[in-house]
Amino acid sequence: MSYSLGELAQRFGLEVAGDPAALITGVCTLAPGEPGRIGFLANPRYRSALAQTRAGAVVVGRRDVADLAGNGLVAKDPYRAFAQIARLFDVNRDFVPGVHPTAVVAADAVIGQGVHIAAQAVIESGAQIGDGSYIGPACIVGVGAVLGAGARLEARVYIHRGVHLGLRCQIQPGAVIGSRGFGNVMGPAGWEEVPQLGSVLIGDDVEIGANTTIDRGAIDDTLIANGVRLDNLIMIAHNCRIGEHTAIAACTGIAGSTTVGARCMIGGAVGINGHIEIADDVVILGRAMVTTSLLEKGVYGSGLPIAPAREWRKSVARVRRLGKLEERVRSVEQKIGIKGQDDGDDGQDQL
Amino acid sequence: MSYSLGELAQRFGLEVAGDPAALITGVCTLAPGEPGRIGFLANPRYRSALAQTRAGAVVVGRRDVADLAGNGLVAKDPYRAFAQIARLFDVNRDFVPGVHPTAVVAADAVIGQGVHIAAQAVIESGAQIGDGSYIGPACIVGVGAVLGAGARLEARVYIHRGVHLGLRCQIQPGAVIGSRGFGNVMGPAGWEEVPQLGSVLIGDDVEIGANTTIDRGAIDDTLIANGVRLDNLIMIAHNCRIGEHTAIAACTGIAGSTTVGARCMIGGAVGINGHIEIADDVVILGRAMVTTSLLEKGVYGSGLPIAPAREWRKSVARVRRLGKLEERVRSVEQKIGIKGQDDGDDGQDQL
């Protein structure tokens, strides 16, 4: 599989810098680069690598064309153009339609055109699989679940009864969509189950990462809007609503009934309380502890970052005696006749 | 499937407010509500919704009866009564006994009466499955494992060799019970494995969430007592003991050999050190960092909650210069002749 720079330029609306006949057989990193392959420069920090790269060509922005030592392609968004080119070399999505003999497909399941159902997969009664979908090995699609056209369930994906996926959703191995929401009520003899009768509705072009879990709603449905990107090992609890094109990095957990707006960027290992609201266009930095609604767009963070353990222990001790320090300052102020500011309400109502 | 309010009242020991012949065909939320379905009011915050709800009936407490605009049921614990009613409409637990032809069941496995073993499941040698159990698709029950009657393994559950589950346990998809404890010892050429020869013993009426992992013990067993509720993506390390009716929210991890008491409520994304003890009736708020034993019942928390990133960065910088601030206060005290309080030991022994 190879493409000339000229072909690539034409296909993706780019401009050739250098020899349009140069052949590209794959992609590479900029440093060190590989002959015959194409890399990219998006972050100006790496501009110095342009001179030394062994790459056969580099996708660059207008401002970097002059620094190209060899061939290149000029793009408005070099990273996006590179991604488009890389897709030409991606074998991960190739498949041949057909149903493997070990797959178990219910007689009344509705399987679209050009669908692949791999070994050991299970498609339960009444499930619908849209045209051109790939259902990888050992995936389970529950009773009456609906997958829009172009779905890709990589392997070992679990889709609960009645869950709906829109068009072109891609689910990584081990993800669980529609597990029981964590609804329990204390009875006289211990916890009793609160049935979770809602489902999970997922829009178009959603990606869900490996071993991520999305619980079904208690009464209404858990909602994942179009274009959402969820990384691995994420927990979305029952009745959450995640807005369009929001991206969430790995290991983040969102408790029940929380609403996250559109186009949010949520870092890894963030914890978000239940029953709160995150506005559109909110950025939450990694490992933040979100205890309250964030109603204004903006960038948010929390947490005490890493330090040598000795310093960390001192910081913790100092924070613990902050009350004493405030008292000492108050005593000093009294003695010298300065009126200090009110200490506030000690936050009793804030958390 | 429909029930009159009168039937529901009789079945669950409730009182009808309004028309006992009114038919209920399902459940709904209070706002907006759906005709013919029943909602509930437990949290007084939502009392105002009673007037506008379109629900066919509402389960309420005694104090809210007067505010019912239409039909209702009066319960001591409206949420629990609602859960009981909702169970009548829950199809998620229905199944027909039988063994799917693609399931692999060892000849010497002991399968109880009325058991369903779904497609692609594997029941290994000597395993015992109690009466009325549901073993969902692609579940694996290891050699000699014992499942009490009424078990429900939703799908893709892994039960290791020799693990014991009590009566009526419910395990969500992807959960792993009995994986190898993280026991390693450094040898001359690198880490060597410390065999994990214990098992996992789980009591009655335990629920375990999707993709949660519970490691088997090193020598003795990891213990999960009756009535425990574990949410998704939880890690219980080897030799932990979790007390009766303790509930743990998603993404929480508990390191090895820690004991958690009975009736504890542990929030999401909490991290608990190994080899410590948590007393009965302890509540730990979400995302807390538990580094020491908590020997008194009570509510505990930790962490710096979310703030705009600019404020957060300032807070971090201020905490880092707390030592300097203390020195400044000490200098002031000396200059004006106040004797400040001891700064303590800088916490060297606390963590």
Add this chain to the structure above:
Amino acid sequence: MSYSLGELAQRFGLEVAGDPAALITGVCTLAPGEPGRIGFLANPRYRSALAQTRAGAVVVGRRDVADLAGNGLVAKDPYRAFAQIARLFDVNRDFVPGVHPTAVVAADAVIGQGVHIAAQAVIESGAQIGDGSYIGPACIVGVGAVLGAGARLEARVYIHRGVHLGLRCQIQPGAVIGSRGFGNVMGPAGWEEVPQLGSVLIGDDVEIGANTTIDRGAIDDTLIANGVRLDNLIMIAHNCRIGEHTAIAACTGIAGSTTVGARCMIGGAVGINGHIEIADDVVILGRAMVTTSLLEKGVYGSGLPIAPAREWRKSVARVRRLGKLEERVRSVEQKIGIKGQDDGDDGQDQL
């Protein structure tokens, strides 16, 4: 299965204290201990248990021999010697070679000598399984993946197309190796996929825990060096490199393109930023938030540990008014004519 103390001493280069003919039929904890079984004493904190133990024998270090009440074995590293003995009693790794009839093995897969492929497993085209490997139930080995000799995939393990594992790797249930890296680029209509064309290369003697996920690289490969130990529910993002013999505890997440050195010890639930570097021999305490490179070996930590909720809320409020407290101290200093230290830059560039 039983061994005399004399046999054990000879096999593992230990010294008998007491009766070399005493028979050992298994292992036990030191307290209370079990007759006929062998325990160990490594931590001097538990030395007092030596007198009361009911164990048939105890592995001890030289310094504790005098305190043995009964039989024992003397070892330089008692914990390691105990682990070696315990391996004799570990049935978890026993298996009989053969391919289960429900396993799906591609005609062109290369299966070594003495390999077990369990029920419902899937070995795709061109995959290679080294001699003496155990592929547990429902494992999936993708197209062209290579497993070195002595691999053990416990159950439901997913190995993506082209992933390489070295010799003697052990993978716990539910682990996902080679899922798609979280590469996305914003296009005019929403997120577009950046193909992940790299793979995952894993060295020899690596253990990977249950439900842990390791993403494949974007262009180059994600690298896990020899002897690495990963616990459960860990996330290793694309293009990370984890150095030899580094051990990482459960629930830790490492963002993309981060390099971790050799022999590091990383606690549970640690969050590590992308594109940073951790030196060799770094110890990171549990739940730390690693936002910057750690270029010097040493022990690091972060976070505010648990406190009664009332105190915690006060601490949070005090940290939030630290800026005011600094101003108050500044005012005092001015009034009494002390020149305070510079407050610094408020950390704007630190995070």
